[in-house]
Amino acid sequence: MKKSPLNRRPLRLQVNLHYDNAMYTGTVTILSEHTMYIETEMIIPFKSEFKVLVALIDEVIEVPVRVKTLKKTDRYCNCMGVELINPPPYYLEFVSRMTSIC
Secondary structure, three states, X not given: OOOOOOOOEEEEEEEEEEEOOEEEEEEEEXXXXXXXXXXXXXXXXXXXXXXXXXXXXXXXEEEEEEXXXXXXXXXXXXXXXXXXXXXXXXXXXXXXXXXXXX
């Protein structure tokens, strides 16, 4: 996973995770142009690919990702780091807007 500590922004962004024909919820706690850190009760298997759906006021951004890290707290995995797979330009614009606010 690419590391970009200067461009990572902490936040609490509610998202939907579309994996294996099902929808789950999660909270993005760290965001960058190349990675996301997501807290969720449904941990998706390591190296799996899925889509993160970010709902904005007037659109939904669909971002393809791959699970790169899993974090365990209190015996349960409830956080995962994902790398973005060819993020769409509108996602990069969204990250740019978020980093200028934070």
